[in-house]
Amino acid sequence: MSVDSAGASRRSFLSNLMAGSLFMWLAGVVAAVAAYLFPPDEARSSLGPQRVRVGPTDEIRLGEGKLTLVEEEPVWVVHLTRGFVALSAWCTHQGCVIKWDGQKRLFQCPCHEGRFDESGNVVAGLPLRPLTRFRVGEVDGAVYVSRLNHDV
Amino acid sequence: MFDTLKELVRAERGRTVSAHLTGFHYLGVMMLVAFVCEATTGILLMIYYRPSAAAAYHSTAIITDEVRLGWLVRSLHRWGADALIFLASMHMIRVYFARAYRPPRSINWVVGVLMLVLLLALGFTGTLLPWDQYAYWYIDSARQTIAAVPVLGNLVLGLFWGGWDLGEEVLLRFYAFHVGVLPWLAFTLIGVHTLLVWRLGIQEPAPTRAPRPEVRTPFFPDFVATLFILTLLAGGVLFSAAVVFPPSLFQQADPLLPLAHTLPRWYLLPVRELLRALPGGLAASAVVVGAVLIFLVPVLDRYRGTSVPRLVVQRAIGVLAIAAWALLTAKGYWR
Numbered sequence: 001m002s003v004d005s006a007g008a009s010r011r012s013f014l015s016n017l018m019a020g021s022l023f024m025w026l027a028g029v030v031a032a033v034a035a036y037l038f039p040p041d042e043a044r045s046s047l048g049p050q051r052v053r054v055g056p057t058d059e060i061r062l063g064e065g066k067l068t069l070v071e072e073e074p075v076w077v078v079h080l081t082r083g084f085v086a087l088s089a090w091c092t093h094q095g096c097v098i099k100w101d102g103q104k105r106l107f108q109c110p111c112h113e114g115r116f117d118e119s120g121n122v123v124a125g126l127p128l129r130p131l132t133r134f135r136v137g138e139v140d141g142a143v144y145v146s147r148l149n150h151d152v
Numbered sequence: 153m154f155d156t157l158k159e160l161v162r163a164e165r166g167r168t169v170s171a172h173l174t175g176f177h178y179l180g181v182m183m184l185v186a187f188v189c190e191a192t193t194g195i196l197l198m199i200y201y202r203p204s205a206a207a208a209y210h211s212t213a214i215i216t217d218e219v220r221l222g223w224l225v226r227s228l229h230r231w232g233a234d235a236l237i238f239l240a241s242m243h244m245i246r247v248y249f250a251r252a253y254r255p256p257r258s259i260n261w262v263v264g265v266l267m268l269v270l271l272l273a274l275g276f277t278g279t280l281l282p283w284d285q286y287a288y289w290y291i292d293s294a295r296q297t298i299a300a301v302p303v304l305g306n307l308v309l310g311l312f313w314g315g316w317d318l319g320e321e322v323l324l325r326f327y328a329f330h331v332g333v334l335p336w337l338a339f340t341l342i343g344v345h346t347l348l349v350w351r352l353g354i355q356e357p358a359p360t361r362a363p364r365p366e367v368r369t370p371f372f373p374d375f376v377a378t379l380f381i382l383t384l385l386a387g388g389v390l391f392s393a394a395v396v397f398p399p400s401l402f403q404q405a406d407p408l409l410p411l412a413h414t415l416p417r418w419y420l421l422p423v424r425e426l427l428r429a430l431p432g433g434l435a436a437s438a439v440v441v442g443a444v445l446i447f448l449v450p451v452l453d454r455y456r457g458t459s460v461p462r463l464v465v466q467r468a469i470g471v472l473a474i475a476a477w478a479l480l481t482a483k484g485y486w487r
Contacts, residue, residue, distance in 0.1 A: 035220040036196055 051146040057138055060084070065100035070145055075134050076100050076107065077145060080118055086134035086145040087120040093127040107131065169375050170356035171367035177354065178382050179243040185383050186236045187342060189390075191335065193229035201281065203327035205320035208283035209404040216401050227394040233275050235390050237419050240268050248470050251453065252355035258450035260348045263341055265447050270338045275417060277330040280323060288405035290414040291326075292318050297427060301436040318407070415484075422480035425487075 054060070054068045054077050065078035067089060074089035074097050087107070089097045096111035106123060107116040114125030121130045136145045200219055202211040215222040244264065247253055253261035280291045295318065299305045312329065314321045369375065416424050427435040445452070455462055 032221050032224070033196065036222060036225055037199065039200075039219065 051137075051144040054143040054145055057141050057143055060143065063102045063105075065102065067097075068145065070134060070147060075145055077136060077143060078118060084136045084138070084143055085118065085120075086136035087116075088132035088134065090132070091127055092122075092129040092131060093125070098131075165372070167371040168368040169354075169371055171369045172357045173375075174357070175382065176242070176246040177357075178379055179239050179246060180349070181379055182383055182386055183236060183239045183243065184342070184346070185387070186232055186239060186390075187338070189232045189387075190229060190236060193225050193232065194331065194335070196225045197229055198331060203281070203324055205283065205323055205405075208281060208323060212282040212284070212401060216398075223398050224394060227398040228390070229278075230399045231390055231394045231397075233271075233278065234418070235386070237268075237271050237275060240264075240271055241419075244268065245470070245474065248449065249467065250355055250357070251466065253450045254453070254456075255450075256352055257348070257355065260345055260352070261450050262447060263345045263348070267338060267341045267345065269443070270334055270341065272419065274330060274334045274338065275419070277326040277334065279417065280326045281330065282401060283323060283405045284402040285405055285409070285411050286400075286402045286414060288318060288407070289411040290416060291322075292410075293414060294416075297423075297436060300427075300433050301440060302433055304440060305436070418481065421484035422477050425480040425484045 052068060052070050052075075054066060060066050060077060060079040062079050062081065065076050068075050068077055075086050076089050076098070077084055077086045078100055089107075091098050091109040091111065091114050093109065093114050094111055096109050098107045098109045098114070098116065100106075101108055105118050107118075107120075109115070109125065109127070112126050114127040115123040116127070116131050117123050119130075120133060122128065134145045134147060136143065138144075197215065200211055200215045200222065202208060212226075215226055217223070219225075247261065247264070276291075276294070280287050295309065295313065298308055298313075301308075312325065314325050415421070423439055426438060429435065430438065453466060455466075
């Protein structure tokens with residue numbers, strides 16, 4: 001009797017141990033994968049290490065814009081009702097630095113009267129190509145920009 | 153459908169294997185586990201990786217430095233790939249010396265060698281993806297090697313390279329092959345290979361002394377339990393290697409800044425040494441001919457008898473090939 005019960009309990013102990021370790025192992029894998037999938041700030045921002053901090057989100061009021069530098073290129077960050085947009089401030093005609101007109105919602109070039117709409121498309125004047133787009137995003141209450149191709 | 157499954161399980165319940173299996177007989181099954189590890193970590197890496205010349209390096213850096221446990225996933229993927237190629241080589245060596253490539257298993261030898269080629273191609277295409285200096289110049293030196301192979305070289309470069317210069321076009325192709333083509337081919341071949349093994353059984357070790365009573369053990373649980381333990385052990389080694397020696401990430405690839413010395417991955421070291429020893433076209437052709445000879449092993453050895461000298465020749469060829477491979481590897485490392 002005692003031998004039998006000892007054997008039975010050993011068997012159940014071992015199978016519990018086996019099931020337990022399998023469960024722990026699986027839980028470890030699931031936890032690791034979950035930790036991996038939950039993105040850290042840098043990855044979540046989708047802006048990457050080469051991003052430029054423009055300023056706090058509430059610094060640029062609705063309809064206004066702020067000029068900032070991304071790798072020595074002037075970039076307009078404009079606050080629209082649909083969110084922030086970032087466009088190169090270099091006119092695609094001769095490379096003058098354009099100005100944002102919040103009233104008319106247009107970018108205007110002081111050199112040859114080129115005009116671009118709030119998406120960077122040419123509205124009037126000599127420029128042929130739209131303004132170069134930049135990536136813009138909000139992370140923890142601040143606005144960041146980066147080049148589109150440095151979008152990691 | 154559930155009933156069909158039950159029926160299948162019931163039919164296979166009586167399956168037994170020889171009691172004289174060694175650890176080497178588990179190499180093939182362990183590769184299945186390693187392949188699942190590669191598939192899982194590969195999919196996880198795809199979540200953060202971006203295949204473009206501008207973003208590939210940064211996304212790899214993000215995986216390595218920013219994503220939680222990203223370095224571990226990347227390291228496991230890299231070490232798992234090495235483990236797969238190592239296990240495949242060991243598995244192939246065992247099958248060769250057991251002469252298990254003879255009918256009815258000849259087709260499975262060919263399928264197996266094809267899978268090894270696929271694994272090497274997966275390793276090769278995967279090496280470029282981090283887009284760092286090592287990846288770029290390693291693949292670039294390989295391009296010159298492939299170009300040196302007569303006839304085939306240009307064909308391969310045209311089909312799989314898409315151009316002569318190493319740039320984003322090549323990166324995209326390698327990515328497409330690495331995640332979209334090669335794994336699925338490997339997956340299919342693994343299915344065929346496993347099914348054939350299941351149908352034909354493995355060639356079991358011959359009794360060492362003639363009148364030996366054949367002892368058999370059940371497939372489940374005995375074989376499965378041993379497999380489980382071996383997989384845990386191998387997994388432990390793999391995990392430790394991945395934790396202790398995570399792969400490096402060099403500077404971003406710069407086409408204007410060639411690296412003087414890029415050591416190939418260990419499994420291609422002998423090929424590089426051969427290239428150095430012989431003039432380009434000859435060495436590259438020798439590698440192609442060698443690969444074809446390996447494919448043709450079942451055709452070349454159709455001997456059914458038991459004449460000792462002939463079997464010694466078969467063994468000697470195997471030992472010589474391994475010795476040559478090992479010597480070239482050593483020469484490559486201690487150059």
